[in-house]
Amino acid sequence: MTEKFYPANARARDPSVAGGGAPAAKTRGNGSHVVVIGAGIAGLTAAYRLQQAGMRVTVLEAAGMVGGRMGDRRSGEIVFNSGARLIYPFGRVFNRLIADLALGDALIPLRNLSARCVTPRGDHLIELMPTARSLMTPGLPMGERLALIAHGVRMRLQRGRVDPDWAVSALDVDPEADRLTLADYIRGEIGPHALASLVDPVFRATRSFNAETLSSLFYRTTVPHLVGEDTVHTLRGGMGFVCQTLAGQLDVRTGARVASVEHRREAGVLRVAVTLADGGMLAADHVVCAVEGSLAGALIRTPQTAEREMLAQVRYNALGVVHYGFAQPLPALMQFASRDIASRISTFQQMPAAPASGRPLTQLYCQLTPEAVEEVRRRGCTDDIDTLLRDELRARIPDFDRHVVAVVNQWIPRKLPVFAPGYGERLRAFWHWQEDPARASERPVVYCGDWTSQALLTGACASGERAARIVLDRAQIQAKRTDS
Incomplete structure (x- = not known):
């Protein structure tokens, strides 16, 4: 590239x-x-x-x-990020730095971010900052809905006890937080359906993590500061x-x-x-x-x-993303894939052209699932990841090949610490x-x-x-x- x-x-x-x-x-x-x-x-x-x-x-x-x-980064007419895509509002040190640099006006608020989660049983809405609407997730048993309410209250009450910028702060609340995997924690706190429908798709799509490989520290220090909130940020100028x-x-x-x-x-x-x-x-x-x-x-x-x-x-985990420049207009769309869907793409996003923001083309963002990342490693095809995705994208978008005018394969060997x-x-x-x-x-x-x-x-x-x-x-x- x-x-x-x-x-x-x-x-x-x-x-x-x-x-x-x-x-x-x-x-x-x-x-x-x-x-x-x-x-x-x-x-x-x-x-x-x-x-x-x-x-x-x-x-x-x-x-x-x-x-x-x-x-x-920019490759031709495709612009993309080297890693981070969003800024959460809870970073006190980062916010202090922004204030010291007088860059507050550069923060662009993005409110009520959500995605459609695609499952074999149909689609449902996933909120990146959970609200009461999460209770309406299809297939969630009544017992788990009640457990989810109680869990949200507990998380909110712990806001003053955990620091979202320090994962180890969860140890002051519960020493077991470092011993439990995230999957085991959610199963015990809420239930297996909430894990499969709400937590696991988000972690796979936004962080390329599987819940059974992580401790619960990240979740237990960030979610208390996300429950009930509605705004994240990006930056004017990139x-x-x-x-x-x-x-x-x-x-x-x-x-x-x-x-x-x-x-x-x-x-x-x-x-x-x-x-x-x-x-x-x-x-x-x-x-x-x-x-x-x-x-x-x-x-x-x-x-x-x-x-x-x-x-x-x-x-660190690795991350593979393919960015496509598309000559045909497409509506804004973001989808996450549940683990049981047959797809190599965990996050699929359509971003309409925005020339004033430096994005002259409609762009497709296709982020690999953790399993597809391992497949890329095995095959040694980090420079042509798109060859693994073409058939799936042809099935999604009519005349896909005819409208693709640019392709960027992005491989990040060290995306996030595990x-x-x-x-x-x-x-x-x-x-x-x-x-x-x-x-x-x-x-x-x-x-x-x-x-x-x-x-x-x-x-x-x-x-x-x-x-x-x-x-x-x-x-x-x-x-x-x-x-x-």
């Missing part, structure tokens, strides 16, 4: 686009030097907060553009707008692939040598590692046991290890990213701010030791 990328180091855009100019971050400080590896939302948030606090910050990004899985704005205020070096991170003691002071793939090297007082956790282990030389054991547990049963307890212990003041003198690397927080961009953002706070605390401790 040949892609045209949006600007990597774009400065903050014209104020008229965002509805207000983004205030400049504080002048680059003369304090400790921090290298941030990874220019996704986690790394850029950490870098921005550190620079605000007076640190001298350098951001290294292996790709040719910033944003990671919160970005925009999902990469926030990352581009942040990068415009930071020293970001794209195309700078890191080969290794090595700790060295110089004159009794522990520093970090960051070696690039091209042989270049940067010396730093602190490093924030904001790359995917499954890649971080290859960068850090001589990791401590806590680091090595944590990084060995990180797993919080499998047991992962949450390990992650909570890892954060305690990172935040231990003893790390200030023995370990100048701090980790952040969605794998450390929540499988959401708002969680990744929150982890970046938390990582920045750890670095600042460590620097303060080091300064006091030096003065004494």
Whole structure:
């Protein structure tokens, strides 16, 4: 696939686009030097907060553009996202960042999002933010309808006790939350029909997860903040707008692939040598590692046991999507497929052309089921996923081949971190290890990213701010030791 990328180091855009100019971050400080590896939302948030606090910050990004899985892509006349498609309103840290950047007017509300769930028994409505209408789901036994009401009340009451940006916060409510799979939790709380008709289709279609592979942490920290709500957001200017704005205020070096991170003691002071793939090297007082956790282990030389054991547990799911440019107008439509339908497509969406928004063609979004993702892996056809979908699409849309004018195959090998049963307890212990003041003198690397927080961009953002706070605390401790 040949892609045209949006600007990597774009400065903050014209104020008229965002509805207000983004205030400049504080002048680059003369304090400790921090290298941030990874220019996704986690790394850029950490870098921005550190620079605000007076640190001298350098951001290294292996790709040719910033944003990671919160970005925009264009291939010919087809535009699409690099990962994240929606912003949930409950991210306190992300909302604070938006306010600091004066980007509030860039948030575009999307209300009452729903999809038609296709099943062998007929279609029914699925709401992404559940309301009382979920009780009308066909085939739901009366006992499960009553259980669903009680469950919704319990979830709503737990809103103040769980943080949607920190999956492990569910452990404070119920330590068993990390041991139960999501499938077992929903069966016990509501019933098997609710799992099959409501929960499982949403997780497969929006996150490419199967409920029996996840712990209940994600569900139990996000649903309390979704019940009774009706609005999510996207961004004017594309999902990469926030990352581009942040990068415009930071020293970001794209195309700078890191080969290794090595700790060295110089004159009794522990520093970090960051070696690039091209042989270049940067010396730093602190490093924030904001790359995917499954890649971080290859960068850090001589990791401590806590680091090595944590990084060995990180797993991501993959995602395959085919985007079609269509010459014929089609009405807006979004469908999810239940697990028992014979389809390789979990999410099917028709998006009418919107030239003013940069989408000149009608587009079809076809996201693979988790099983089809595994099929693509087995066949090794990540560059031509569309060959698996053509027959199904021909059956859906008359004269399909005649109207297709562009095709983009998108393969995301690391889409979202998988919080499998047991992962949450390990992650909570890892954060305690990172935040231990003893790390200030023995370990100048701090980790952040969605794998450390929540499988959401708002969680990744929150982890970046938390990582920045750890670095600042460590620097303060080091300064006091030096003065004494």
